Amino acid sequence: MPSVGDNLETFEEMAATIAHEIKNPLALALANLDLIKVTDIGEKCKKYCDIIEHELYTINQLVLDLIHVTLVDEQKELFDLTVMLDELTSEYGRRYDTISFLRNPGQPPALFWGLAKNIRMVFTNLLNNAVEAAPHKGVIEIDQEIIGDKIHIRIHDNGAGLPPDLSVQPNDFYTTKENGTGIGLRFCRSTVAKHEGRFLLQNGPEGGCDAIVILPVEQEQTK
Numbered sequence: 001m002p003s004v005g006d007n008l009e010t011f012e013e014m015a016a017t018i019a020h021e022i023k024n025p026l027a028l029a030l031a032n033l034d035l036i037k038v039t040d041i042g043e044k045c046k047k048y049c050d051i052i053e054h055e056l057y058t059i060n061q062l063v064l065d066l067i068h069v070t071l072v073d074e075q076k077e078l079f080d081l082t083v084m085l086d087e088l089t090s091e092y093g094r095r096y097d098t099i100s101f102l103r104n105p106g107q108p109p110a111l112f113w114g115l116a117k118n119i120r121m122v123f124t125n126l127l128n129n130a131v132e133a134a135p136h137k138g139v140i141e142i143d144q145e146i147i148g149d150k151i152h153i154r155i156h157d158n159g160a161g162l163p164p165d166l167s168v169q170p171n172d173f174y175t176t177k178e179n180g181t182g183i184g185l186r187f188c189r190s191t192v193a194k195h196e197g198r199f200l201l202q203n204g205p206e207g208g209c210d211a212i213v214i215l216p217v218e219q220e221q222t223k
Contacts, residue, residue, distance in 0.1 A: 022063050030056055081110040081151060081215070082144065084120060089142050092127055099134055103142045110144065110151045111218040114195045119215075122191050125184040126155045126211045133159030133209060146217060150197075155211045161203040188213075 033056065037049050086103070093101045112119070130140045134157045141156040185201070188211075192199040197215040204210045 019063050022059065026056065026059055026063060030060070076114055077116055078111055078113050078218070079116045081112050081119075081153070081217070082107045083109075084116070085123065085142055085144065085153065088120070088123055088127060092131070092140075096131060098137055099131060100137075100139045101142065102139060107144055108146065110146060112151070112215055113218065114215075115191075118191050119195070122188045122213065123153075123155070125188050126213075129184065129211070130155055130157035130159075130209070133157045135159060149216055150214050151217045153213045153215070155213075156204055156208055158208040161207055161209045162201070 030053070033049060033053055037046060037053075041049070086107070089101050089103045092099075127140070127142075131138075134140055139158045141154070143154045143156070145152045189199045192213055192215065195215055197213060200210070200212040200214075202210050202212070
């Protein structure tokens with residue numbers, strides 16, 4: 001039976017192949033669409049071009065997700081997860097003025113040894129999912145707690161939550177989005193696993209969805 005590591009490698013190889021095959025023709029299609037839009041084609045045709053452009057950029061985002069899945073960053077470093085989460089909270093708060101991003105100030109440092117770029121992408125994916133799930137004037141909470149030698153990070157949204165008939169932990173390529181692929185969630189799960197952590201997705205006790213990331217932190221700060 002294949003191991004988890006074997007499955008992750010197979011997934012990443014597949015993602016890299018798909019991204020490579022799509023990227024070049026997609027770039028060519030977008031470039032030619034730009035040429036068409038600057039010609040005198042009339043308002044009706046421009047409207048159709050805008051629709052095509054929107055769909056092509058949707059595909060482009062999928063390609064970017066696939067590329068992020070296959071990122072190889074060998075430069076591990078010691079960084080502070082608290083600082084990273086504070087920065088992301090501020091960044092998303094500026095970007096979305098109809099959603100409240102709540103985070104308790106003055107959280108203690110949480111030093112972590114790993115791939116900062118990939119870990120940041122995990123939280124970016126989870127925050128993007130929370131934004132899409134949250135209603136208008138929604139609320140997203142970013143909490144953390146150090147327990148022993150691990151940090152528990154929870155990103156909670158007040159959306160509809162996971163389907164009530166979901167009896168198992170969502171795994172490979174799970175998505176509730178109409179046009180979703182689940183690749184972002186798969187990237188989160190595989191990246192956290194590679195950092196000897198755990199990833200959980202579950203309904204909150206009072207509604208909404210909890211995305212929970214558990215990672216090991218440096219022992220010195222937990223004593």
